[in-house]
Amino acid sequence: MRRVTIHDVAGKAGVSTAAVSHAFNDPERLRATTVTRILDAARELGYAPNPHARALHSQRVGVLGVLFPQPIATVFANPFFASFLEGIGSVTDERGIGLLTVTPVGGSLERAIAAAPVDGFVIIGLDERNADVAPLRKRGVPFVVVDGDAETASSVNVDDEGGAHAAAEFLLERGHREVLVLTFHAPPDELDKDLGVRGRRLRGYRRAFVERGLSLDDDAVVRTFVTLAGGDSAFAQAWATGARPTAVLAASDIMAIGAMRAAKRLGLRVPGDLEVIGFDDIPLAAASDPALSTIHQPITEKGRVATRLLIRELDEGGPRERIVLPTELLLRDSTRAQPKKSRTLAIAKGGTEREGKRTLKAAAR
C-alpha cells in the first residue's frame, strides 16, 4: 500500500499537481470552488503533503532541536530541564513549531546532531567550543547557547556569579564562618578549569569570602553529583570526617535538599542548627521541608528568551546577542532571617535593562 501523493489528489480532483500545491499553500490563486474540490479530494484520500519533500525544497521543517549533554531519560527526570522545556515549548507552541529533543546516541552527540531534521538548535549546558557542537557552525545551522559561553552565536545566561555572591554574602553577614560549599562534579574535559555555570557560581561564593578578608578553604568545597543522593552523601561524609558546618551553600537545589535530609538524619535542625541556601529555585524547593531558601533564576524565562532569539535568527538573520538574566536571593524557611529579596543585576544595572529583564553584555564578568 503506497503512500498517497500529490499526484493521486490531482488525479482525483481532475487538476494538475501544481493546482493541488496552490490549494494548500496559496489558495488565493485558485477559484474558491476549485480549492474546495481539491481539498475535498485530499481529505477523502487522506492526503497530507510529505513533510520531507516539503522540507527538502523550502530548507525549512518547522522543527527546533533542543540539545542536551545527557541521556534523555535523565533529562526528563530533572525538574530543572522540565521547567526549561516548558519555557521553550511555550514559544514554539504558539508559533506552531515542533520540538525535537536531541541527546547523545551511544555516547556520541555528533551523530545525533547530524541526523536531526531541524532548522536550528537550542543548546543547553554545552560550550560552543565543544567538539560535537563545532561542526554546526561549519554547516551553517543556527544555534543559541544557554548556560554557556559563545563567541559566534547568541547566548543566554543568568547572573550565576552575582547570585552565588549574594547567597554567600547573606550567610557571612549573619556571622557564619563554618560554611560547607557543595558544587558539581566537573565534566572530564575541563577538570581543573572552573568553566561555565559551575565556575561562575564558585567564583561568586569565593568572592564574598575574599571581600571580607576570609578564605574559602579547598576542603570546605565538596564536589558531588547533582542529585538528592549526591547532596545527602556529600554532607554526611563531610560530617563524618569532622566538619561541623553551621551553614551550607549548595550550587543546586536538589543537592541542598539532599544535604538537609542528611542533616536531619544526623539530628540537626534546619534552620536552627544549620542554615541552607540552594541555587535554581526548582518547583521542589518551595515544597521541601523546610521550604528551601535559594537563589532564584528564571529557568522558564531562559528557555523562552533563547527560543525567541533562535527564531528571530532563523526568520530574519537577526544580530547575535549575549543576554544575561538576573538572579535573586529568595529567603524561605531553611534560613532564619526575615524574608526579603535581593535581586542581582536588576539592582546592579538599574536602568540599563531592556524589557525589565534582559541585560546585554552584563558587566558581571
Place this chain on the structure above:
Amino acid sequence: MRRVTIHDVAGKAGVSTAAVSHAFNDPERLRATTVTRILDAARELGYAPNPHARALHSQRVGVLGVLFPQPIATVFANPFFASFLEGIGSVTDERGIGLLTVTPVGGSLERAIAAAPVDGFVIIGLDERNADVAPLRKRGVPFVVVDGDAETASSVNVDDEGGAHAAAEFLLERGHREVLVLTFHAPPDELDKDLGVRGRRLRGYRRAFVERGLSLDDDAVVRTFVTLAGGDSAFAQAWATGARPTAVLAASDIMAIGAMRAAKRLGLRVPGDLEVIGFDDIPLAAASDPALSTIHQPITEKGRVATRLLIRELDEGGPRERIVLPTELLLRDSTRAQPKKSRTLAIAKGGTEREGKRTLKAAAR
C-alpha cells in the same frame, strides 16, 4: 553562503556523488583508501548528509512523535508526562532515535500531526476515534495508543478499573461510608459517556460500592481539574456544602494532594480524621506531607512498552497487541492501616503474564 552538499564532497574527493553516499552508508563497497579520502574531504568541508533528502528517499527519518492532547507547556509541567517521557526516551535513546513532542498548534492537532516529520506516533490520552487521529490510519502512519482504546492499532493501558476497585474496597473494608470521590472533568466530546481512563476508574470505584450493597451517590462524585488547585477547591467546596467525608478517593495524585491541603486548612488531620488514596503514584506522592497512599501504575514502564511496540511495528510490521499493565495499592501515610501491597492483574491473572508484567487482552473489562 550555500550549504555544503554531496556534490561538493564528490568534487573535492574526485569521485562521484554515489561514491560519497557509499562511503557513508556502505563503506564495504569501496576501497578503504577511497573511503578515507572521501571522509576526509567531508570532514574538511563540514559535510553531513541532509536528513530531509535522506528521509525523502528512504521513507524513514529515525524520529518518533509523541502526541499529546494538551499544549506543550502544560505537558512539561506535569510530572506524570515527565515520567512517561522518561520511559519513551530510555528506549529511543538506546536505539539512536529522535523524539519529537507534538502538541496542538493553534488548537489544531491535525495540522501538527500532518506537518510532523516522524516515522510513527505514540499517542497518549487520545482515542483512536479522535477526529485528529483518524487521518493517520488513512495515511498509513503507524501509531500506538496509550491510555486509550484502539481497534486498528496496538494499545497500552493499565488496569485502571482494578486499581480503583482496590482503593475503594480498602476504604469500605475499613468501615468508611462517607467517601468523597474526585474525578476529572470530561472532555467536551464525551460529556456524559464514561469513556477512557476516567470512566474505567470511576467504574472501579463504583463496583466496590455495589459489591457491598452500597451505592455511590452522584453528589459524592465531584468533577474537577487535574491540578493541585482543582483538588483543593473541590474538597473545600464539598465541605462548604455540608459534606462530611471521612475518606477521599481521588482519580489522580495531584488532586489528592490538593484535597489534603484543603483538609488541613479546615483543621482536619490526615489520616486521623480523613483517609486519602490517590491514583498514579507520581514522584511527588512519596514526598507529600503526609506521604500519599495511592494506586501505583507503572508510568515509565508504560512509555517503554509502547515505544518498543511501535518500533517493532516499524521494523517488522509486528502484530497488533493490546497490553494491560497491572496496578497496585500502595499504602503510605495518608491512610492508617499497616503498609501492604495488593496488586491487581498480577494476582488476578497469575501465570498468564508475559515477562512478568504484560498481560495480553486482560480480562478486566
Place this chain on the structure above:
DNA sequence: ACTCGCGCCTGAAACCTTTTATGAAAGGTT
C-alpha cells in the same frame, strides 16, 4: 579467441513537493 567474473566506480532514475514560466481556453468587453 572468447567469454566471464571481479573490483571499483559512475550515471541516471527515483523519491515528492514547490515554484516558475509559458501557454491556452473560456468568457466578456470594446
Place this chain on the structure above:
DNA sequence: AACCTTTCATAAAAGGTTTCAGGCGCGAGT
C-alpha cells in the same frame, strides 16, 4: 472581430540522497 482577463494546465527545474544497472580494464577459465 480584436482584445483582455481570469483561471488553470503543462512542463521543467530544484532540492540531496540512494539504488540499480551497468562500464571499464584485465586476468582467468573454456
